[in-house]
Amino acid sequence: MMKEFALHVLDIAENSVRGEASHITIHIVEDKQENLFAMEIADDGKGIPAEMLKTIKDPFTTTRTHRRVGMGIPFLNDTCQMCGGHLDIQSEVGVGTTVRAEMQYNNIDRPPLGDIASTILNLFASYPQIHFNYVHEYREKDEDGLREFSISTDELDEVLEGTPISTPSIYVWVKGFLKDSIRELYHPEDGEEEEEEEGE
Amino acid sequence: MNVRDLLKLEDLKVAVEGDMDQEVTGGYMGDLLSVVMGNAEEGEAWITIQSHVNIIAVASLRGVPVIIIAHGFEPDEDTIETAKDEEITIMTTELPPFQIAKKLITEFGL
Numbered sequence: 218m219m220k221e222f223a224l225h226v227l228d229i230a231e232n233s234v235r236g237e238a239s240h241i242t243i244h245i246v247e248d249k250q251e252n253l254f255a256m257e258i259a260d261d262g263k264g265i266p267a268e269m270l271k272t273i274k275d276p277f278t279t280t281r282t283h284r285r286v287g288m289g290i291p292f293l294n295d296t297c298q299m300c301g302g303h304l305d306i307q308s309e310v311g312v313g314t315t316v317r318a319e320m321q322y323n324n325i326d327r328p329p330l331g332d333i334a335s336t337i338l339n340l341f342a343s344y345p346q347i348h349f350n351y352v353h354e355y356r357e358k359d360e361d362g363l364r365e366f367s368i369s370t371d372e373l374d375e376v377l378e379g380t381p382i383s384t385p386s387i388y389v390w391v392k393g394f395l396k397d398s399i400r401e402l403y404h405p406e407d408g409e410e411e412e413e414e415e416g417e
Numbered sequence: 418m419n420v421r422d423l424l425k426l427e428d429l430k431v432a433v434e435g436d437m438d439q440e441v442t443g444g445y446m447g448d449l450l451s452v453v454m455g456n457a458e459e460g461e462a463w464i465t466i467q468s469h470v471n472i473i474a475v476a477s478l479r480g481v482p483v484i485i486i487a488h489g490f491e492p493d494e495d496t497i498e499t500a501k502d503e504e505i506t507i508m509t510t511e512l513p514p515f516q517i518a519k520k521l522i523t524e525f526g527l
Contacts, residue, residue, distance in 0.1 A: 220468075325451050326449055326450050326451050329469040329471075329493070
């Protein structure tokens with residue numbers, strides 16, 4: 218079990234990178250109304266052969282043979298099961314892989330999401346050749362719909378006009394943007410206040 | 418002995434000062450919150466590497482007066498705030514869980 222769920226996100230996304238993906242979508246859902254905490258990472262990488270897919274959650278086959286994935290998937294599988302959920306991996310060779318992890322939001326053993334902004338930023342900055350898309354949905358109890366924040370590296374590249382995200386000043390700016398946007402997702406009223414202050 | 422007495426060990430640092438006069442009668446060690454929730458007893462000092470806010474819920478539910486976060490981990494901000502509200506003391510140590518447990522046993526006979 219990893220201490221922060223963001224570390225699982227990093228681990229699974231790096232599998233996609235190693236799988237030579239050019240597009241990776243990371244989708245986080247925190248739905249208190251449905252008591253659901255979910256992560257889905259979809260890529261268009263080389264995919265996992267059916268034979269390997271069968272044993273991918275088993276830690277022993279993982280360590281005995283040299284495979285491109287380590288203990289990350291068995292750990293994530295354990296965490297999901299321990300937290301009243303499950304892990305689902307769909308993959309087709311030459312098409313891509315989708316990893317979906319689901320847990321009960323309110324399960325006492327569920328690790329906290331942790332510093333997801335830094336995780337996403339590091340992925341964006343470390344792999345400039347990959348098109349990333351990040352979608353984060355959140356809903357309080359008794360709220361009608363899910364609130365959503367999404368950002369893609371294509372959108373960022375357009376704004377940055379080719380300056381790499383790893384450029385120190387840009388890195389700091391994107392980090393602040395991600396942190397603020399995710400904070401606003403949880404507390405939309407804070408963002409409104411700030412905007413009002415700016416307007417004065 | 419009470420929570421304050423634990424500070425005779427220089428390895429322990431106070432992160433949140435709760436009700437330090439509460440009695441400490443023993444210790445419990447564990448990182449899986451559901452197991453701790455089912456087994457820690459009132460008055461026990463709880464050693465864990467977990468640092469998120471759920472540890473305060475577990476401590477409060479079980480009457481644990483002090484949480485010792487081991488291995489150099491630091492409590493999250495909302496953990497600190499909630500611990501203050503619940504008057505639960507949080508201490509931290511650089512030592513791994515086994516080492517700090519050993520000191521609690523040898524120094525205090527817990």
